[in-house]
Amino acid sequence: MLKLIKYELRKQWFSKLFILIVMGILELTFLFGLLREDTEALGISMGIMVLVAFTAIMFVSFECIMTYSKDLKTKQSYMLFLTPNSTYKIVGAKVITSVAQIGFTAVFMASIIFINMTIVVLRYQNIEEMIKTIQITMKNVMGLDVDYGLILIGLISFLLEWISKVIMGILAITLSATFLSNTKGKGIVSLIIFFTLNYMVGRIGKLFMLESMPLFDLFMIDAIFMAFVIAAFYLATAWMLDKKVSV
Amino acid sequence: MLISKDVVKRYMSKVAVSGISMQMEEGKIYALLGPNGSGKTTWMKMVAGLIKPTIGTITYNGKSIGVESKKRIAYMSTEPFFYDYMTVYDVGRYYEDFFEDFDIEKYQQLLAKMDLSLKDKAKNLSSGLAAKLKIAATLARKAEVYLLDEPLNGIDIIARDHIMNAILEVANEKTTIVISSHLVDELEKIIDNAIFMKNGTLVLNGDAETIRKEHQKSIVDLYKEIYAHG
Numbered sequence: 001m002l003k004l005i006k007y008e009l010r011k012q013w014f015s016k017l018f019i020l021i022v023m024g025i026l027e028l029t030f031l032f033g034l035l036r037e038d039t040e041a042l043g044i045s046m047g048i049m050v051l052v053a054f055t056a057i058m059f060v061s062f063e064c065i066m067t068y069s070k071d072l073k074t075k076q077s078y079m080l081f082l083t084p085n086s087t088y089k090i091v092g093a094k095v096i097t098s099v100a101q102i103g104f105t106a107v108f109m110a111s112i113i114f115i116n117m118t119i120v121v122l123r124y125q126n127i128e129e130m131i132k133t134i135q136i137t138m139k140n141v142m143g144l145d146v147d148y149g150l151i152l153i154g155l156i157s158f159l160l161e162w163i164s165k166v167i168m169g170i171l172a173i174t175l176s177a178t179f180l181s182n183t184k185g186k187g188i189v190s191l192i193i194f195f196t197l198n199y200m201v202g203r204i205g206k207l208f209m210l211e212s213m214p215l216f217d218l219f220m221i222d223a224i225f226m227a228f229v230i231a232a233f234y235l236a237t238a239w240m241l242d243k244k245v246s247v
Numbered sequence: 248m249l250i251s252k253d254v255v256k257r258y259m260s261k262v263a264v265s266g267i268s269m270q271m272e273e274g275k276i277y278a279l280l281g282p283n284g285s286g287k288t289t290w291m292k293m294v295a296g297l298i299k300p301t302i303g304t305i306t307y308n309g310k311s312i313g314v315e316s317k318k319r320i321a322y323m324s325t326e327p328f329f330y331d332y333m334t335v336y337d338v339g340r341y342y343e344d345f346f347e348d349f350d351i352e353k354y355q356q357l358l359a360k361m362d363l364s365l366k367d368k369a370k371n372l373s374s375g376l377a378a379k380l381k382i383a384a385t386l387a388r389k390a391e392v393y394l395l396d397e398p399l400n401g402i403d404i405i406a407r408d409h410i411m412n413a414i415l416e417v418a419n420e421k422t423t424i425v426i427s428s429h430l431v432d433e434l435e436k437i438i439d440n441a442i443f444m445k446n447g448t449l450v451l452n453g454d455a456e457t458i459r460k461e462h463q464k465s466i467v468d469l470y471k472e473i474y475a476h477g
Contacts, residue, residue, distance in 0.1 A: 003344045011330060078328040081297050083345040084317035182259045246298045 004085060004093035005100075008067075012101065015063055019056045019105070023112060026052065030116055034123065046116060053109035060105045061162065064098040065169045072177045077247035087241040094170070095234045099163055106159050150216055157219040160226035167233045168197055174237045178244035201229055248272055249294065249392060249423060254303035256289050256447075263289040265447045267303070271440075273391070274420040278434045278455070278466070279427040281444035282474050287427040288325065290444075291394045294425075295322035307392065318347065321390035325397045327377045329369040335380060336365040342384050354387035360409050374401040379410075386413050392423045399430050407433060435466045443473055 026049050033041030071077050071094075080090050176190035183189060205225050209218050249271040256264040264286040271277055279287045292298045294305055296312045307316040329338050335358060342349045358365070361379035363372075372380060378401045385393065395414070399407050407430075415437060418424055428434050441458055443451040450473055451458065455466060462469050 007330075007341065007344075010332065075324065075326045075328040076330055078297060078322075078324055079330060079341070082295060082317065082322055084314045085345070086314050182257070184259075244299055245296075 001085075001089050001093050001096075004080075004083075004090060005097050007079075008093055008097040009101075011067055012060075012063055012097075015059065016101070016105075019052075019059075022052055023049070023056075023109070027112065027116075034119065039124075042120065046113070046120070049109075049113055049116070053106075053113060056109060057102060057106050057162070060101050061098075061166045064094075064101060064166055065173070068094055068170050069173050072173060072247060075247075081245060081247050086238075087245065088235075088238040091170075091174075091234060091238040091241060095167060095230070095237075098166055098170075099230070102163055102166065103159060106155070110155065150219070153216055153219040153223065157223040157226070160223050160230070164201065164226045164229045164233070165198070167230050167237075168194055168201075171197070171233045171237045171240075174240050178240045178246065181244070181246055205229075249305070249307050251290070251294070251305045252303055254290065254293065254300045254305060256286075256293065256298065257301045262447055264293070264300075267444075267447075267449055269442065269449065269452055271392075271423050271425065273423050275439040276414075276418055276424045276426065276437055277440045277442055278431070278438040279425055279442050279444065280431060280434075280466075280470055281427075281450075282429075284446075285444040286447035287444055288396055289447075291322065291396050291425070291427065292324075294392075294394055295320060297322075319391040320394065321346075321385050321388040321392070322394040323381050323385040323396060323398060325400060327369070327372075327374075327381065329380070331370045333369045334365065335363050335367045335369065338369060338380060338384055339365075339387075342387065346388055348389040350387050350389060354383055357383035357387055357413060360413075361406060375403060375406070378402055379406065382410055382413065386417055389417075391421060393417060393425065395424070395426045397428055398426060399428055399433060411437065431467045431470045438466070441466050441469075443470070445473065 026045050029041055030045040030049070033039070033045060071080060083090075172190040172194040175193060176186045180186040180189055205222065208221050208225055213221075251267050251269050254264055254267040255262065267286070267290055279291070281287050289298070293300050294307075294312060296317055305312050307320065310316065333341070339349075339351055339354045342354070343351050355365075358380075361376075361383060363376060363380055363383065367376070369377065369380060378398075382395075382398055385395065393414075398410060398414070402410060411433065414424065414426070418437075426434060426438075435455075438455050440453065441451070441455045442449065451469075458469065459465060464472070
């Protein structure tokens with residue numbers, strides 16, 4: 001499976017390089033602002049970094065789906081399906097690569113932003129005071145004790161939810177290419193199935209999460225549930241391909 | 248032994264392959280003949296594990312087509328299929344990574360014969376050179392079964408001899424070679440068995456020499472006779 005993962009990453013290396021270059025330019029702008037004490041440059045570069053971070057995560061996610069779609073719908077699919085690997089290994093490699101790429105992009109972006117924020121806070125004491133004020137306000141008004149642990153589990157939960165959508169997209173594409181391959185309007189049908197699955201997962205997830213639960217526990221349960229959802233969708237995708245591969 | 252039993256493949260209302268039953272033994276070269284749309288490629292792709300039959304079974308050495316058969320069956324499609332980013336070198340490395348029977352030295356020898364450079368990008372190759380690359384990658388495997396779908400398509404007349412020689416080099420008492428081609432006269436010289444397909448069904452299947460004697464004509468002439476009237 002490592003070899004499959006290696007080639008999956010090679011297919012999508014260019015976009016990662018592009019993201020790295022863009023972040024590099026923004027970081028240089030940030031450092032320039034820091035050295036020149038140019039708060040405008042600092043603010044603009046940080047703002048754009050946050051925007052780029054979200055855009056990059058979304059782009060990497062869509063790229064995973066589009067690469068998978070291309071692998072099923074073009075002759076390049078032969079490269080995968082001629083190899084002596086089970087569909088479970090092939091799909092497993094794709095899921096692992098998708099999770100790793102999205103996760104790594106998110107962690108990378110979050111780390112750079114966090115480090116930059118920390119530098120700014122240390123450099124400009126009034127920003128640290130502002131952050132403390134925000135934390136106190138959230139605790140008093142919304143009852144939210146925002147600490148780094150809560151932020152971390154919240155981000156993990158959000159990330160796993162996002163990844164589950166990507167895997168759901170892969171499942172829908174697989175359905176269209178296998179069991180629905182001889183159906184007219186298969187694209188629309190698989191899209192409807194995607195939204196239906198999305199809705200069902202949301203409803204089932206809510207069964208495990210009670211409103212009275214602390215926010216940390218809610219995020220934790222959501223993260224665990226999403227991990228199961230990802231595993232279930234992976235197995236369903238691999239099973240469908242195993243039964244009805246048609247490339 | 249490769250056995251196809253009552254194999255049917257349907258796409259919506261179209262039947263691509265219908266009731267294909269045949270056995271292919273080791274040590275023989277089979278010509279799979281028929282015009283475009285006769286079902287040759289569909290059948291080959293089912294043997295290669297790229298598509299599943301709608302009905303029927305295909306087994307190799309008693310086991311269904313799957314991971315184990317893919318270790319032993321080498322398939323070469325009509326269309327180019329290498330990843331866009333790949334160079335000729337990358338294709339070799341890919342095959343080496345996934346196929347235990349891939350011989351990198353033989354691959355390089357075949358590339359040299361076909362005037363292909365390791366640095367060439369697969370997507371930028373002309374159709375003829377792309378075809379040669381596919382052949383080199385496929386024949387560099389020491390497979391037990393070779394499925395070659397139109398291996399001479401787009402190949403110049405001089406290079407065809409190299410390719411036919413390369414095919415004969417992999418032929419031995421242990422290998423099964425199945426070649427589909429419209430260049431029946433080129434195949435006639437080397438085949439042991441001929442299989443004629445039309446509209447997804449088997450029309451004629453048997454030993455090439457026996458077919459020639461029974462029908463009192465060459466495989467080429469028989470091909471023209473079977474397919475001339477559509």
